[in-house]
Structure formats: structure tokens, C-alpha cells
Amino acid sequence: MNDFAPRPFLTVEDMNEEIIRNWNSRVKPTDTTYHLGDVALYFTHPASKSNEAVLQILLQLNGRIIFIKGNHDSRDFFKYLDKNNVEVNGKPKFEFHDVGVIVKYDHRQYYLTHYPMMLGIVNQIINLHGHIHHYAVPIKENLNVGVDSPELDYLTKKIPFGTPLSTSDIELMVERKFEDFKKRH
Incomplete structure (x- = not known):
């Protein structure tokens, strides 16, 4: 835990599992959800390792996700997600908007x-x-x-x-x- 964004979890993995469980209990596979930025803060080098780890979490979430770029989201990260996009209900799982x-x-x-x-x-x-x-x-x-x-x-x-x-x-x-x-x- 830290003072800026206290979270009631002992580990990041515990938090991720809780988010996946809570997301999927509300969002159906046919739903579209809007994410308003700052998808994840995961700094591992090379960046491709963090991108892959975040992608694996996002792929576990039900439905399509439309991302609005936040100040902690890089264009490279969104390009990575887009390159590894999958189809959900005949549409890309991930969609991206800058503003x-x-x-x-x-x-x-x-x-x-x-x-x-x-x-x-x-x-x-x-x-x-x-x-x-x-x-x-x-x-x-x-x-x-x-x-x-x-x-x-x-x-x-x-x-x-x-x-x-x-x-x-x-x-x-x-x-x-x-x-x-x-x-x-």
C-alpha cells in the first residue's frame, strides 16, 4: 500500500484477481465497457514484458473495452494492445481514443x-x-x-x-x- 492510492490488497496479484472477479461478475461477454484512462502502472524492462502481462489480464475481462487515453497510458502500449487484439462478438475487443x-x-x-x-x-x-x-x-x-x-x-x-x-x-x-x-x- 502507498499513501497516494491506498488499496486494501497485500499484493498486486491479489488486486488483479479481485478486479477480474468483480469486473466479470458485472460485465457480460456481450457488453461494451469504457475505461477512462490509466489502464495499468506496471514498469518492467523491457516494456514488452509489462505490456504482455497487462494484456493477459485484460484478455480475462468480459466484453469489449473502449479505452480513453490517460496520462499514464503510452501510445506504444495501445499499439501493442491493438496488434494483439482479438475479436469479441464480431468486433475488436479493444478500441482506442486519444481524448x-x-x-x-x-x-x-x-x-x-x-x-x-x-x-x-x-x-x-x-x-x-x-x-x-x-x-x-x-x-x-x-x-x-x-x-x-x-x-x-x-x-x-x-x-x-x-x-x-x-x-x-x-x-x-x-x-x-x-x-x-x-x-x-
Whole structure:
């Protein structure tokens, strides 16, 4: 464990096994999941050894994964994943985006990015992001959905570490953050 990102695991292997188990308990093989950056910090030389180790973990995760590049993700790593991509449901398991993706769901647009984006006054656009770990942007339209986000407290039930958020989790978090802002302002 370290002070920056404390995790309740004795070893990285224990953490990886927990993430794989929690991911696969929620994500079906036919699902698509968005990962908002910083896939893994695994520094082994040569880099191809770390890339291979991370690939082996990612291949154990159900469904397709759309990656948004984070500050700890290298282009070489994404090129490696793409070169070793497999097919899931007739599509590549991995897809890559440098900056972000817009997803429309239930009369809203979600801008999925790694870094929080200051979008100004916009109607029906929510920025889902990671990057800032144990912090939250004090803007109701920005929601930190990282694995260690304090905004996970908006959920009524704690989700196990490494479990991807569902669309209903996101909707609940957005509603509760909006309610929180109404009370404060």
C-alpha cells in the first residue's frame, strides 16, 4: 500500500484477481465497457514484458473495452494492445481514443474523458472522467467515476473494488450530485 492510492490488497496479484472477479461478475461477454484512462502502472524492462502481462489480464475481462487515453497510458502500449487484439462478438475487443468519446443515453450526452473538462454552461451534457483520484470537481456536470473517487459515495450501495459502473449507477450518481448542489447553492 502507498499513501497516494491506498488499496486494501497485500499484493498486486491479489488486486488483479479481485478486479477480474468483480469486473466479470458485472460485465457480460456481450457488453461494451469504457475505461477512462490509466489502464495499468506496471514498469518492467523491457516494456514488452509489462505490456504482455497487462494484456493477459485484460484478455480475462468480459466484453469489449473502449479505452480513453490517460496520462499514464503510452501510445506504444495501445499499439501493442491493438496488434494483439482479438475479436469479441464480431468486433475488436479493444478500441482506442486519444481524448474522449460522446455517448448518448436517456436524453443526455455523456462526454467520457480521462481529464475533467470544463465545458461551461451546457444542457444535458455530463463529463464523466477519472484522473483526479480522491478529489471531485466542484461543478455539478462533472463526475469523477474513477475507482477511488469520493463521488462513489453518491451510490446507495458500495460497489466492490474494480467493478465497472453501470448506466444506472451513473444516473444515480448524476442525480444525487445535482441534488447535493441544489442544497449547497
